[in-house]
Amino acid sequence: MSGKTDGVTRRSFLKTAGSTMAIASAATQVGNLSAQETGRKTRLAIVGTGSRGTGMWGSPVVRDYADRVQFVGLCDINKKRALVAQRLLGRGVTDQDGHLSDAGGQTVDATEIPVFTDFDEMIRVTNPERVIVTTMDSTHAQYVIRAMELGCDVICEKPFATDEEQCQAIIDAQKKYGRQVTVTFNARYGASTTKVKELLNAGEIGDLYSVDYAEYLDDDHGTSYFRRWHGIKENSGTLLVHKASHHFDQLNWWIGSDPTDISALGELRRFGRKGPFRHANCRLCTQKAECPSYWDITKSKNLVQMYVECESEDGYYRDGCVYRTGVNIYDAMSVQVKYANKVLVTYSLNVGAPCEGQFIVFNGSKGRIELRNYDRQPFEAPAVAEIRLMKNGHKDSQLIPIERRSGSHGGSDRLIRDHVFIPNSPDPMKHKAGSRAGIMSSIIGIAAYRSIERKVPVQVKDLIDISGFEA
Numbered sequence: 001m002s003g004k005t006d007g008v009t010r011r012s013f014l015k016t017a018g019s020t021m022a023i024a025s026a027a028t029q030v031g032n033l034s035a036q037e038t039g040r041k042t043r044l045a046i047v048g049t050g051s052r053g054t055g056m057w058g059s060p061v062v063r064d065y066a067d068r069v070q071f072v073g074l075c076d077i078n079k080k081r082a083l084v085a086q087r088l089l090g091r092g093v094t095d096q097d098g099h100l101s102d103a104g105g106q107t108v109d110a111t112e113i114p115v116f117t118d119f120d121e122m123i124r125v126t127n128p129e130r131v132i133v134t135t136m137d138s139t140h141a142q143y144v145i146r147a148m149e150l151g152c153d154v155i156c157e158k159p160f161a162t163d164e165e166q167c168q169a170i171i172d173a174q175k176k177y178g179r180q181v182t183v184t185f186n187a188r189y190g191a192s193t194t195k196v197k198e199l200l201n202a203g204e205i206g207d208l209y210s211v212d213y214a215e216y217l218d219d220d221h222g223t224s225y226f227r228r229w230h231g232i233k234e235n236s237g238t239l240l241v242h243k244a245s246h247h248f249d250q251l252n253w254w255i256g257s258d259p260t261d262i263s264a265l266g267e268l269r270r271f272g273r274k275g276p277f278r279h280a281n282c283r284l285c286t287q288k289a290e291c292p293s294y295w296d297i298t299k300s301k302n303l304v305q306m307y308v309e310c311e312s313e314d315g316y317y318r319d320g321c322v323y324r325t326g327v328n329i330y331d332a333m334s335v336q337v338k339y340a341n342k343v344l345v346t347y348s349l350n351v352g353a354p355c356e357g358q359f360i361v362f363n364g365s366k367g368r369i370e371l372r373n374y375d376r377q378p379f380e381a382p383a384v385a386e387i388r389l390m391k392n393g394h395k396d397s398q399l400i401p402i403e404r405r406s407g408s409h410g411g412s413d414r415l416i417r418d419h420v421f422i423p424n425s426p427d428p429m430k431h432k433a434g435s436r437a438g439i440m441s442s443i444i445g446i447a448a449y450r451s452i453e454r455k456v457p458v459q460v461k462d463l464i465d466i467s468g469f470e471a
């Protein structure tokens with residue numbers, strides 16, 4: 001998988017997208033009324049039918065929102081994978097958390113959703129009103145822009161964009177076409193994330209001065225990024241964009257201001273060329289026995305059908321070697337951010353820790369909030385989620401109760417799907433995120449990797465022009 005679409009590079013696509021002859025608007029509007037307003041089912045299409053496209057935005061949507069939405073098209077550069085998605089969506093095969101399930105799901109809809117490898121053709125033939133973008137990160141911008149240009153609303157996975165050029169192209173297109181865009185920041189919806197926002201809004205620690213945010217990815221999860229397309233900066237914008245876009249969005253949302261100045265450091269210590277030996281992928285490797293990162297994809301029937309059996313189309317190895325020399329992202333990163341409202345952030349992201357989760361501290365004029373959020377720990381079980389509120393001048397701290405939820409990503413995936421597919425669903429905490437939030441989250445990670453490359457602090461205003469951009 002090279003970051004190219006049918007032989008066209010990202011950059012040339014972005015350039016031509018703006019000048020391509022206008023194709024008649026594909027939005028199926030009845031007069032000025034949308035499907036949601038007339039009670040018809042909204043016509044949905046997906047571009048990018050990998051695990052997130054099918055497991056989060058495909059099968060669970062067929063299962064839970066079939067009375068409101070109807071899939072009309074599936075598009076992927078890998079036709080075999082699109083056909084796997086067609087089977088999965090046709091059968092609604094997922095467990096209750098939206099993960100693909102070998103156990104078999106209920107038969108919801110036997111319709112065969114048409115499959116395409118050409119995005120424009122899919123839009124022209126199937127007339128979707130909303131397009132879900134779940135492709136590789138560096139290809140989001142081209143589809144977001146093209147979908148708007150063809151008259152569709154957009155639902156895009158994070159990160160919204162992977163470089164400053166893409167950010168500016170999206171800003172310009174959003175201003176021009178004014179379509180509704182949703183960026184699916186499910187991490188905002190987390191129970192502890194939401195509780196912290198409530199405490200900050202209630203002024204429990206007074207004026208917020210600074211935030212210390214430490215993110216740890218354990219061996220299992222952290223290493224997986226280096227096996228996949230994510231390990232190549234040109235595909236993912238590094239983990240500072242791919243992964244940290246969740247965290248930078250949380251920070252922007254908590255702080256309620258725009259980032260202005262970013263400076264960062266990053267190192268690759270364990271993976272890529274730093275590894276002891278290498279091969280193209282784990283399955284064919286002759287050093288399986290010695291390799292600390294050996295991983296057997298054939299243990300998962302789902303992964304075999306979705307990736308191994310589709311390799312003939314694009315040569316993509318889902319079990320790629322974490323030590324292949326092309327890996328050029330960082331595994332240890334540290335970032336400083338200043339906001340327009342003077343709040344300072346110190347952020348770090350480390351891969352290969354013995355625990356998975358975050359330790360976040362909010363320092364304010366009247367006190368401090370500590371959030372410990374560990375999904376997996378080797379020494380303490382089960383997972384820990386704890387919010388402690390400390391007030392200046394008080395000896396005791398207060399343990400703040402956090403809502404217990406079940407489901408994928410702590411129940412957040414279900415909540416965000418309700419927001420996306422149930423019109424006018426209440427949003428008292430302003431969890432819903434659009435283009436502006438998508439850009440402001442991506443741009444911190446982009447500025448961070450530019451700062452690492454250039455060895456200088458970077459200002460957001462030198463990368464993008466957001467004047468008059470409120471979407």
Ligand SMILES: NC(=O)c1ccc[n+]([C@@H]2O[C@H](COP(=O)([O-])OP(=O)(O)OC[C@H]3O[C@@H](n4cnc5c(N)ncnc54)[C@H](O)[C@@H]3O)[C@@H](O)[C@H]2O)c1
Nearest residue numbers: 005048049050051052076077078134135136137139157158
């Ligand atoms: N919010 C979350 O918690 C969360 C979790 C996982 C993934 N994601 C996001 O979802 C997206 C997909 O991730 P995934 O894990 O499903 O990856 P994946 O590799 O399983 O799927 C990506 C799909 O996009 C296709 N693709 C790549 N380039 C394309 C192009 N130019 N045109 C059309 N299709 C193309 C690939 O063939 C593949 O089928 C990523 O952007 C990722 O950041 C978000």
